[in-house]
Amino acid sequence: MIHYDYLFVGAGLFSATMAHEAVKRGKRSLVLEKRSHIGGNIYTENVDGINVHKYGAHIFHTDNRDIWNYVNQFAEFNRYTNCPVANYKGTLYNLPFNMNTFTKIWSDVITPEDARKRIAEQASEMAGKTPQNLEEQAISLIGRDIYERLIKGYTEKQWGRKCTELPASIIKRLPVRLIFDNNYFNDRYQGIPIGGYTQIIEKMLDGVDIELNTDFFDDKKKWLSCADKVIYTGTIDMFYDYQFGELEYRSLRFETEKLSVQNYQGNAVINYTDAETPYTRIIEHKHFESENRAVMEKPVTIITREYPATWKQGDEPYYAVNDEKNSALYAKYKALADSQNKVIFGGRLGMYKYFDMDDTILAAWEMAKKLF
Numbered sequence: 254m255i256h257y258d259y260l261f262v263g264a265g266l267f268s269a270t271m272a273h274e275a276v277k278r279g280k281r282s283l284v285l286e287k288r289s290h291i292g293g294n295i296y297t298e299n300v301d302g303i304n305v306h307k308y309g310a311h312i313f314h315t316d317n318r319d320i321w322n323y324v325n326q327f328a329e330f331n332r333y334t335n336c337p338v339a340n341y342k343g344t345l346y347n348l349p350f351n352m353n354t355f356t357k358i359w360s361d362v363i364t365p366e367d368a369r370k371r372i373a374e375q376a377s378e379m380a381g382k383t384p385q386n387l388e389e390q391a392i393s394l395i396g397r398d399i400y401e402r403l404i405k406g407y408t409e410k411q412w413g414r415k416c417t418e419l420p421a422s423i424i425k426r427l428p429v430r431l432i433f434d435n436n437y438f439n440d441r442y443q444g445i446p447i448g449g450y451t452q453i454i455e456k457m458l459d460g461v462d463i464e465l466n467t468d469f470f471d472d473k474k475k476w477l478s479c480a481d482k483v484i485y486t487g488t489i490d491m492f493y494d495y496q497f498g499e500l501e502y503r504s505l506r507f508e509t510e511k512l513s514v515q516n517y518q519g520n521a522v523i524n525y526t527d528a529e530t531p532y533t534r535i536i537e538h539k540h541f542e543s544e545n546r547a548v549m550e551k552p553v554t555i556i557t558r559e560y561p562a563t564w565k566q567g568d569e570p571y572y573a574v575n576d577e578k579n580s581a582l583y584a585k586y587k588a589l590a591d592s593q594n595k596v597i598f599g600g601r602l603g604m605y606k607y608f609d610m611d612d613t614i615l616a617a618w619e620m621a622k623k624l625f
Contacts, residue, residue, distance in 0.1 A: 254475075254479055255281075255283075255462075255479070256479060256480065257281050257282055257462075257480040258275065258280040258281045258282060258481050258482070259272070259275050259280055259281075259282045259283070259480055259481070259482050259483075259484060260282070260284075260285065260477075260480035260482070260483045261283070261284045261285070261483075261484045261486070262469045262476070262483065262484065262485045262486060262487055263285070263485075263486035263487055263600065264284050264285075264286035264291040264292065264293060264458070265293020265294060265295070265454075265486060265600060265613075266293060266295055266454070266600075266613045266614065266617075267599050267601075267616065267617045268284055268293075268484060268486050268599075268600070268617075269284075269291070270457060270613070270614050270617035270618065271484055271617045271620060271624075272284060272461045273457040273458070273459075274617075274618070274621040274625060275461075275625065276460040276461060278625050281462075282461045282462065283461070283463075283464065283479070283480065284458060284461055284462070284463045284464070285467045285469050285476065286464065286466075287466070287467060287468040288465070288466070289465055289466055290451070290465065291451070291454045291455065291458060291463065291465070292451045292454045293308075293454075294309065294311070295311045295450040295610065296308060296450065296454075297449030297450045298451070299449065300511070301511070301551065301553060301555070302547070302548050303539050303548055303555050304448065304449035304538060304541065304542060305538045305557070306450075306536065306538060306541070306557070307509075308505075309505060309507070309536070309559060309571075310534075310541075311450060312333065312335045312438075312443065312444075312445060312541075313330065313442075313444060313446070313611070314335070314438040314440040314442065314444075314611070315440050315441075315442050315443075315611035316439075316440045316441055316442070317611055317615065318441075320611045320614050320615060321442040321611075323614065326456075327446075327452065327456040328446035328447065328450075328456075329446070329447050330444035330445065331445050331447050332443075332444055332544075333443065333445040333521075333541055334436050334443060335436070335437040335443065335521075335522070336348075336435040336436060337437055337521075337522040337524055337534075338520050338522070338524070339402075339403050339407075339523070339526045340523050340524065340525050340526065340530075341525075341526045341527055345523075346358065346402070346403060347435045348403070348437060348524065349427075349429075349430065349437050350395060350427065350429050350430065351430040351431075351432060351433060351434050351435065352368060352430070352431060352432055353433055353435060354399070355367075355371070355372075356368075358398055358399065358402070359371055359398070365431035365432070368431055369431060371396070372395060372399075372429070375396025375397050375399075376393050376394065376395065376396050379392050379393035386416065386417045386419060386420065386421055387408065387416045387419035387420065387421055387423050387424050388400070388405070388415075388416035388417050388419075389421065390421035390424050390425070391404050391416070391424050391427070394424070394426075394427045394429070395429060402526060404424075404526070406527045406528035407526040408423075408424075409528060410531075410532075410533050410561050411503070411561050412503065412561075412574075413561065413563050420577070445541045445542060447542065447544075447545075469485075469487065470491070477595070477596070482597065482624065483596045483597070484596075484597050484599055484620075485596050485598055485599070485603055486598075486599050486600035486602060486603045487602055487603065488502070488570055488602045488603075489583070489586045489587070489598050489602065489603050489604075489605060490586055491566075492596070492598075493589055497582055497585045497586060498582060499566070500573070500574075500579055500582055500583060500586075501573075501574035501579050502564040502571065502574060503562070503563075503564055503570075503572040503574060504562040504563065505561060505569070505571050506560040506561075506562050507558070507559060508532075508557065508558040508560070509555060509556070509557045509558075510555070510556055510558075511553055511554075511555050512554050512555070512556060513553055514552075514554055515549075515550065515551065515552055515553075515554065516537075516549075516554065517535075517537050517554050517556055518535060519540075520540060521537055521538070521541050522534055522535075522536055522537075523535050531560060532558040532559055532560045533559055533561055534558075535556055535557070535559075536557045536559065537554055537555070537556050538554075538555050538557070539551070539554055539555070570602060573605045573606060573607065575605070575606065575607070579605075583605040587605075599616065599617065599620055600613065600616075601613075604616070
């Protein structure tokens with residue numbers, strides 16, 4: 254068997270970035286991927302000319318010019334701006350919370366000063382109190398009306414717990430704008446790669462050996478011995494056979510459907526914020542590349558309903574549950590990881606934290622600098 258300088262477990266953005274940097278430095282690398290494709294959760298699949306985000310909506314955004322320039326080596330980006338809409342029991346509201354939202358919720362709110370006063374008035378029920386949970390924290394920041402319509406139901410579906418049982422730290426800040434601006438992100442750079450994300454990973458992995466449909470854990474000893482260093486991007490607790498217990502994750506389930514309509518919802522992402530609707534959002538994929546007139550004029554569209562789910566072994570983990578209990582458990586696994594130097598843990602799952610795509614690239618860069 255070929256011996257490699259580096260083995261990368263997982264073919265997502267973190268591994269691909271590091272593998273690309275390794276190849277530039279003449280390192281021989283192998284990527285293992287248990288799925289049938291590269292790209293991890295940013296994988297896009299072309300269906301009837303529409304680039305479908307198979308594992309949920311991914312919008313690239315960053316304030317870091319170096320990262321923006323770096324990722325633009327691998328694809329041309331369009332000027333997509335993320336402007337999600339919230340559907341609460343059939344009424345639509347703009348996100349993030351801005352003057353369009355406030356004037357829709359409160360008919361007598363016209364000016365920014367009206368909105369500021371109304372929010373302060375509603376938040377005053379928490380005056381003098383230290384928020385003890387997410388519900389109290391949200392009310393202290395935005396008031397009860399917006400909390401009840403646009404935060405409560407969505408958050409409880411997303412996390413599978415009552416807001417009163419979630420820590421206040423989850424929602425320390427809320428984007429509140431006293432302007433008529435529906436752009437969700439404040440970052441200077443934002444867009445979607447024209448033609449989808451998969452091409453980026455393909456180009457990053459040029460010159461890297463790839464084994465698809467290959468589970469690292471089917472022959473862990475063999476794969477550990479095939480390289481000088483192993484970059485592991487799976488769940489850190491699974492790597493150590495759950496010896497301290499399971500970390501908690503939230504999972505997702507996707508229902509994708511092709512519809513014989515040209516335009517289903519008029520927006521790429523609509524969040525369903527009431528508790529009764531079982532899914533959190535509907536994604537209509539063609540709207541991510543609305544500059545492509547041929548796609549937009551097709552008489553069909555593809556939508557995906559996204560359902561949060563409780564994670565169990567065998568499910569795909571999407572989000573770390575970074576509460577106090579899980580953070581303490583992760584610290585035990587990290588100490589174990591730090592006590593050896595053969596395997597390096599990276600990415601959302603290996604580092605048990607939430608990363609946006611630019612955060613992922615930055616973390617991979619920083620690790621690459623230490624190693625190379």
